[in-house]
Amino acid sequence: MTEESQERDKDGNEDGGRTPRRRSRLVAGVVLGALAGCLAVGAALMLLPPERPEVRPRPGPRPQAPALTTVTHGVPAALPDLVALIGDRTARVRARPQDAGSWAVLGSAYVEQGRRTADTAYYPKAEHALRTSLKVRPNGNLDALSGMAALASARRDFPAARTWAEAALKVDAGRWTTYPLLIDAYTGVGDYKASRLTLEKLQKLHSGPAVMARAAAVYWDRGWREDAAASLSDAAAAARTPAERAGWLERSGQLAWERGDLRVALRYFDRALRLDPDLRAAQAGQGRTLAALGRTTEALDAYRTALDKQPSPQFALELGELYESLGLEQAAGVQYDLLRTQVDSATEGGVDESLLLGRFEADHGDPEAAVERLRAEWGHQPGIAVADALGWALYRTGEYEEALEFAKRATDKDHGGGVRSASYAYHLGMIELALERHGPARRHLQEALRINPQFSPLHAPAAEDALRDLGEPPEEGVPEGAEWG
Template sequence: MDVMPQQDPESRQPPDPHASPPAATALPPEGATAVPPPPPTLRTTLRRAAFGVVAAAVLVTGAVVAVPENRRDTGSGVPGPAERAQAATTAGSPAALPDLTALIGDRQKWVAGHPQDAPSWAVLGSAYVEWGRRTADAAYYARAEDALKRSLAARPGERGNGEAWVGLAALANARHDFLAAKKWGESVKAREPRTWRAYPVLIEAYNGLGDYEAAGEATEAFGRLRKGVPALARTAQMYRDRGWREDALATAQEAADRATTPAEKAEALHRLGELAWERGEPEEAVAQYDAAVRTDSGHHASHAGRARALVALDRTDEALSAYQRAVAKLPRPEYVLELGELYESLGFDGDALTQYTKLRGMLTRAKAAGVNETLLLARLETDHGDAGKAVELLRAEWSQQRRSAAVADALGWALHRSGDSEEALEYARSALETGVRNASYAYHLGVIERELGQYGGARRHLEEALRTNPAFSPLAAPLAEDALKSLGEPADGGPRDMQPAAAPAETPEPAPEPTSSASTPPETTSPSPSPSPKQKQKQKQSPSATPSPTRTSPSARPSGGQ
């Protein structure tokens, strides 16, 4: 099925997060497309009530809801924007932003006159979560929490309002509170073991906590219960996280081939671009990102991905333009950090410092909105600020059970930069032992091993970093090349000859910049003090001690919906 390019969502005015609560007088934003309400007949009232009930039937992945696949607009015969938003999410697919705007406006009007409609409040709250994530506007999360609490006040989760619990799980994931998301999601799964709606939020939560075995099991369960493009997308991500690149690529390509809507197609093409970038194929990555933007001009994440790939192709001016567009349209903090590091690699220290200062302000505002951006702040401090402070931040993350590969890598690198390479080695190794092929992780481990005189391992991991993606970072990739050159070629003799005669000269690293100054989930036990990766391995809790999910053959992969 051909997919037509999507209308730019900027042509629609998004809902105002600072407006009065929707239960009182909130209306659709000015300029948003909404079908005028019909005369207040009994048929209309019943139809709109049914709309809210059915809309709450399936909540997740896009954090919105779904209606039965055979639902059609009974008026003109053409689904309206709100109906299209629901149709897109029937299989857990992303909705187009203009249609999501229409859905929000429709539910705002409805709950203003029906404040006890729990399903419609759940729809509205979950749509706010999705809007906040898709536009990088954390202001919507407070409104989402309020709407979801109103839904639970009208009907508690224990009385069948699992939609609101899934919405709270999606909200917790958006705020990077993965432990809370896990609790909400597992509560829904326990009450509704034969439905799929809890699994997407659980997959994200498990990955955020570093529980990759549970994430793999949840992905497989999701694929059994909800086949189609969403299952293929989740499975491709699981394969990627395990380092199974060929399987990830084949599954992601199948998802792209089967996608039917512009938003779903653009997301699939973006995923193919990410996979191409990670395996060091920038030209292919640019082609996929360009295709994503052509399909859906509002897919601004592809501008940032395109910028990374353009840097690798030495098309620096284009890369700067793409980054600036991405930051302007989708102000995610990680894009600001990447832009700052690109400026720094070009010698534009003033511009780089401007971006780092801007990033600190963004992270402060995110924290005020309840979003945990500790990992990104720690990355900023490690390479451009106070590495000791980064260690403190990341130790706190680790102690709160957030033990993903990304946190392990960041903590290892921060420990190294603060002068403790011995302890850093454990965390850096545990990041790579998850199986993911990440050039930055291999580079960090190689540098740490080099510092400790483990020259064989250092050479192997630095080569791995540059083989995985020769241009993985405009700042770090040249340092990786220098570090590898300083080690020289391996000696012809045995292990005794593997070390250089003298320790290699210290390779400069990025110089530090001056620093500038919901509801409660169901009860569980408090997290215990956190062990180091070595202790975790003994307790069979570390990534290296966690068995990977059974590798699925292509014929056994989730195949799409019937």
């Protein structure tokens, strides 16, 4: 027995004069508190996938290492690496249920898995893991706060994403990985000024492919197309893994498609798929571009393969519209039914698909329902994409004056609508045509076809028909009283 313990025995009141019985009650209370915490974590463990037989790790770098960079730094990762990371962190939290860091990484990996596969059933798993991390470490848990922000963005709940990301920023304003999450959130709620200012702060803190790619998105929204393309090209060149490079190439393909550079877009999508065969967004991009180039059979094959591997409602909408443009109404209807099923599934996973469903209903379903849905979305997160969709839905219900207000907002640089979009210009032109504002209508319909002559298998031909019906602008005569010198 040490002198210190002997001294406590002599005094008999080191614990404030507590009797043995009171001390036993104190110990019992501590045990019960610890037991309650263990029960909460135990409940989380019950929801983990079943434990599999131990497999000896292969020599060389751990396969989950690249995916760990993905979930902590926001860069694309290969699907097998994500699966390996999820397996690794699942084993860790089973062995150490109080490991808040592993719970946070597991939750963030589930978020990325949901994004890559369009399987929104991963999102409740992600939320459970992230909230377990916050229970284990309620204060200063930056990884879990960032994971919750990423999850909210994946679910298209941008106000919640902003709240979580700002909470993470309060914990550590110097951690650069929080700023891309804030940029996504601010863009989603329509605060484009905050998005630009946040990018400037990010660029002062860090450089690298992830920052370049985030800058490209902000540049594109401002209408700086060349800057956006150059920034993404730099990101792809500086990528550290094939999957990361594929991710930036796929986004480069999207930008090339948006500006009508179809063959360039196709090359980007092809390169991305060679690097990462599981990147279904690139495969859908192939389908979109091949259809625009008139290679319809190849386009249908690409879309079908993408949808088979990644049941995305956006892919289903694009394939349905391609079928409809070919006069295959029954095949289009199958895709539209699939879209509704996928949206229902996404809703169960906590995803807000109001924007996509509003766009779909406006053209292929119930325009009145689209207006109601998109008005609510505008009240929740008023971004330019929602303004454009609501304006088009109002046009489809015959409310042309109000439709014009939203269509102008979507294309007004003062409100963040600097992006040059063929679809936005087409919507604005058709609304102006309905209001018999023939000059502006002609100008905006021409702009849509100039940006991308094949921007939609349904709407690009409609724009051409409308321009043909409008004819050439009338010749303006010499103003009365004017004379030629």
